[in-house]
Each structure stands twice: as C-alpha cells, then as structure tokens.
Amino acid sequence: MILWRDIKGTVQPFWVTLRNLLRRPVTVQYPEEQRALPVRTRGRIVLTRDPDGGERCVACYLCSAACPVDCISMQAAEALDGRRYAVWFRINFARCIYCGLCAEACPTLAIQMTPEFAFCKDDPLDMVYEKENLLIDHGGKDQEYNFYRHAGIGVVNPRGGNDDEDPPLDAKSNLP
Amino acid sequence: MTEGLITLALILVKLGMVFFVLLSGAAYLVLIERKLLGRMQLRYGPNRAGPGGMFQPLADAIKLITKEDLIPAQADKVIFFVAPGLATLTALLAFAVVPFAPPMTVFGREVPLVVCDLNIGVLYFLGLSSLAVYGVALGGWASNSKYALLGGIRSLAQLLSYELAMGLSLVPVVLMARSFSLTDIVLAQQNLPFAVLNPLAFLIFLISVAAESKRIPFDLPEAENELVAGFHTEYSGMRFGLFFVGEYINMMILGAMVTVFFLGGWQGPWLPPILWFLLKVLAVAFLFIWMRATLPRLRYDQLMHFGWKVLIPLSLVNVLITGAVLLAMQN
Numbered sequence: 167m168i169l170w171r172d173i174k175g176t177v178q179p180f181w182v183t184l185r186n187l188l189r190r191p192v193t194v195q196y197p198e199e200q201r202a203l204p205v206r207t208r209g210r211i212v213l214t215r216d217p218d219g220g221e222r223c224v225a226c227y228l229c230s231a232a233c234p235v236d237c238i239s240m241q242a243a244e245a246l247d248g249r250r251y252a253v254w255f256r257i258n259f260a261r262c263i264y265c266g267l268c269a270e271a272c273p274t275l276a277i278q279m280t281p282e283f284a285f286c287k288d289d290p291l292d293m294v295y296e297k298e299n300l301l302i303d304h305g306g307k308d309q310e311y312n313f314y315r316h317a318g319i320g321v322v323n324p325r326g327g328n329d330d331e332d333p334p335l336d337a338k339s340n341l342p
Numbered sequence: 343m344t345e346g347l348i349t350l351a352l353i354l355v356k357l358g359m360v361f362f363v364l365l366s367g368a369a370y371l372v373l374i375e376r377k378l379l380g381r382m383q384l385r386y387g388p389n390r391a392g393p394g395g396m397f398q399p400l401a402d403a404i405k406l407i408t409k410e411d412l413i414p415a416q417a418d419k420v421i422f423f424v425a426p427g428l429a430t431l432t433a434l435l436a437f438a439v440v441p442f443a444p445p446m447t448v449f450g451r452e453v454p455l456v457v458c459d460l461n462i463g464v465l466y467f468l469g470l471s472s473l474a475v476y477g478v479a480l481g482g483w484a485s486n487s488k489y490a491l492l493g494g495i496r497s498l499a500q501l502l503s504y505e506l507a508m509g510l511s512l513v514p515v516v517l518m519a520r521s522f523s524l525t526d527i528v529l530a531q532q533n534l535p536f537a538v539l540n541p542l543a544f545l546i547f548l549i550s551v552a553a554e555s556k557r558i559p560f561d562l563p564e565a566e567n568e569l570v571a572g573f574h575t576e577y578s579g580m581r582f583g584l585f586f587v588g589e590y591i592n593m594m595i596l597g598a599m600v601t602v603f604f605l606g607g608w609q610g611p612w613l614p615p616i617l618w619f620l621l622k623v624l625a626v627a628f629l630f631i632w633m634r635a636t637l638p639r640l641r642y643d644q645l646m647h648f649g650w651k652v653l654i655p656l657s658l659v660n661v662l663i664t665g666a667v668l669l670a671m672q673n
Contacts, residue, residue, distance in 0.1 A: 183382045183635045183636045184382075189384060191380070192385070195386075
C-alpha cells in the first residue's frame with residue numbers, strides 16, 4: 167500500500183541519522199593529522215636523477231608540449247659528449263593544474279609527480295620554480311631506471327659505439 | 343513611589359534576561375545545529391574557534407559584520423533596510439506571552455515569569471506569526487530582483503497556508519483548556535500533557551511549526567537550486583545575518599509554543615520548572631535539527647498539496663472529534 171510505504175519511508179531515515187549520531191566521525195583533522203598519500207598522488211612536480219647521479223632530463227620538450235596550460239618551459243643544450251640537457255627548466259606552479267600529462271609524456275622518467283601538495287605562497291611569483299628548485303637527488307618512483315643505458319647516446323660510448331648499433335650516418339655522403 | 347520603581351526595575355530585569363537568553367540561545371542554537379548535523383553526517387562540525395568550537399557564533403558575527411554589504415541599485419532602500427529587522431522583531435515579540443515558569447516571589451511581591459500574561463495569548467501569538475510574513479514579503483519585494491520577488495511570493499504562500507493548519511490545530515487545545523491564556527493552558531495540562539491527550543493536533547502543530555519556521559523539509563524559501571536563495575538573494579553581510587538569526591529565534595519561540603501548548607510547559611517532576619521548560623524547548627529544537635538531517639526538501643506542489651489537502655482537512659476533523667468527545671464527557 168502506497169500510504170504505508172510513504173510512512174515507512176519517512177520514519178525509517180530518522181533511525182539511520184540517530185544511529186549515525188552515536189558513531190565516530192570519519193573526518194581527518196587535517197593540519198594535526200596528516201594522511202600518508204598514495205605514491206601516485208599528483209602533487210608537486212620534481213626532476214629526478216638517474217642511479218649514477220646524473221640528470222635524467224634530455225630537454226626533449228615533450229612535457230611542455232603535453233602541458234595543457236603551458237606552465238613548463240626550458241632551454242635545451244648539448245654537452246660535449248653529445249648528451250642533451252636543459253640549460254634552464256622552469257615550471258610555473260601558479261598555472262599548473264597537476265594533471266600529470268607531463269609525467270606521462272616524459273620518455274626518460276625525469277619529470278615526476280610527488281604526493282606533496284601543501285606549498286602555496288602569498289606571491290604568485292614565488293610559485294615559479296627553477297631547475298635548481300625542481301631537481302632532487304634521487305630517482306623518484308624508479309630508482310634503477312637509466313635511460314642512457316638503453317639509448318646509449320654519447321654517454322656510455324661514443325655515438326654508434328654500443329652493441330647492435332651502427333656508426334652514425336653521414337647524410338651528405340648519400341647525396342646523388 | 344518606591345513601590346513603582348521596584349516594579350519597574352523587576353520588569354526591566356525580566357525583560358533584559360528574556361532578551362539576553364533568547365538572543366544568545368539563538369546564536370548557540372546555530373552552533374548546536376551545525377555540530378549535531380555534522381555528527382549525523384559522520385563529521386565533527388565546527389571545532390576550530392575556541393574549545394570545541396565554543397566561539398563559533400562570535401566568529402560568525404565578526405565575519406558577517408566585516409563582510410561587504412551590498413544594496414541593489416534599484417532597491418527600495420528604506421524597506422530593504424527594515425525588512426530583516428521586521429523578520430527578527432516579530433519573532434522576538436511573540437515571546438512576550440510565553441510563560442516559562444510559575445510566578446516567583448521577589449522582595450515580597452509576586453512576579454509572574456511571563457513578560458505579559460494576555461488573556462488572549464493564543465490569538466496574539468497567531469497574529470504575530472502571521473506578521474512574520476511581512477519581513478519575508480517585503481525583503482523579497484524591496485530587493486527589486488526577479489528571483490527575490492518570486493522567492494518572497496513563494497515563501498508567503500507557504501507561510502500563509504501553514505498558518506491555517508497551525509491555527510486550526512490550536513482550536514482543540516483551546517477547547518480542552520477552556521482558555522486563550524497560555525498560563526491557563528499550561529495549568530490545564532497538570533495531569534496529562536495535551537500531546538498525549540490529542541496526539542493528532544500535536545502532530546499537525548509540529549509539522550506546521552516546522553513549515554512556519556521555514557525549516558527542512560519545508561525550507562522552500564532557501565531552495566537554492568531553483569531560486570538562487572529566495573527572498574534573501576540580494577542580502578549580504580549582517581542584514582542577511584538578521585534574517586538568519588530571526589529564523590533561529592523563531593525556532594526557539596515556536597519550540598516554546600509547542601512546549602506550552604502540548605508538552606505541559608514548565609511542569610515536570612524533580613527539576614525546577616524553568617529547567618523543565620528549557621529542556622522541553624531544547625528537545626523540540628533537537629527534533630527539528632534531527633528532521634533537517636534526515637528528510638529531503640519537498641517539491642513546491644507537494645508542499646501545497648500536503649498543506650491544503652492533508653493537514654487542513656485533518657485538523658478540521660480533529661476539531662470536530664475533540665468537540666464531540668468533550669461534549670460527551672460533559673454529559
């Protein structure tokens with residue numbers, strides 16, 4: 167009967183709320199009580215180093231290309247041994263939306279997201295992080311990974327000197 | 343001469359205490375409500391300002407006062423200023439007839455613990471609660487905003503409709519107590535409170551009181567989904583705060599009315615009468631808060647349907663039945 171159903175549906179919820187009154191709240195009291203966030207949380211961005219202590223970033227611009235809000239910028243340069251690196255690397259955290267697309271795009275695992283999120287500042291200019299602020303001294307989520315051990319450009323051996331690698335081609339010699 | 347001065351002083355002290363208790367009661371009712379709602383939703387509620395959130399009402403007041411106070415360019419300024427005050431004032435005035443304890447003896451004279459023991463107290467209360475509509479209607483109209491106007495008209499229709507059910511559910515009380523005076527009504531409940539003698543009238547009164555104080559599930563004036571916020575859309579800062587405080591004072595007063603009409607007023611064993619009165623008012627307030635935590639908001643047509651097609655016929659039938667039973671008992 168519909169009337170009976172209505173009355174039941176009106177009275178029953180009262181018991182539910184009264185029961186909740188006697189239960190412990192599930193709230194985390196934030197500043198005093200800080201939860202350990204999952205490793206995959208997308209917080210502050212860092213630049214990591216490979217196991218040998220070298221910078222992982224090869225300044226390929228993929229992160230800044232993937233960034234939907236254009237908050238990453240850098241200047242690429244090449245070292246004497248042919249290894250690319252970023253002369254400067256800048257992230258404007260006032261613009262960053264913490265989407266993690268840069269970390270997805272990075273081929274060398276250099277740019278990574280950390281669970282740290284509480285780093286707001288009064289002045290927006292203080293939110294612009296330079297390379298020295300971003301660079302940390304370990305490998306982040308994957309301490310073992312070394313991009314140059316796989317790609318081997320210039321670092322382990324001279325160009326074309328690795329196993330299964332042909333010497334570099336002089337494109338001009340191929341001209342008709 | 344000194345006799346008159348002492349009487350005047352006693353009246354002023356009484357007035358001041360009633361005023362103080364009502365206002366601070368309303369402020370702390372907000373805190374109690376937020377805390378209870380929090381616990382019912384498995385969170386803590388305000389607990390940052392002072393121990394256990396004790397200073398939250400103070401913090402709220404500071405925030406409201408220091409907020410920017412906007413007045414719409416085309417608003418009717420005078421009425422716009424007056425409306426929130428009206429809403430609070432009518433709520434405060436209604437407390438004048440509520441007896442909160444039996445007469446007390448101070449300096450060898452009897453002081454009735456009621457601001458003014460009118461012999462038509464019920465009518466005074468009903469009249470003033472109808473006047474409360476003014477604050478809502480004028481606030482909505484003076485803002486010169488379509489949303490506020492629509493919200494005001496809607497609240498007006500709601501308040502007037504439930505006024506009828508409220509008045510009709512009080513008729514059996516007056517019949518049973520054989521008096522319009524609130525003190526006599528309390529005294530008539532010496533043996534059994536009217537809530538037990540006439541549960542139907544109690545239920546109807548409780549529901550229409552919830553509607554009258556614009557509380558969930560009848561809080562259509564605040565239906566932010568359809569009407570931004572209803573009649574107080576254009577109000578900000580302390581002016582909005584006055585509407586808000588008025589609502590809570592209203593809640594205390596209607597709680598006091600439920601206590602007086604149906605729960606036997608100050609009467610009860612063991613405890614001092616004034617404590618009994620306070621406990622009963624707080625119990626009614628708890629019921630309202632509990633209702634707010636539990637029930638969803640009604641749709642507007644459901645609200646009107648419930649008021650006109652269910653509550654008013656039911657209360658009319660109840661008047662007939664109560665009258666018949668009283669007549670049969672007399673013979």
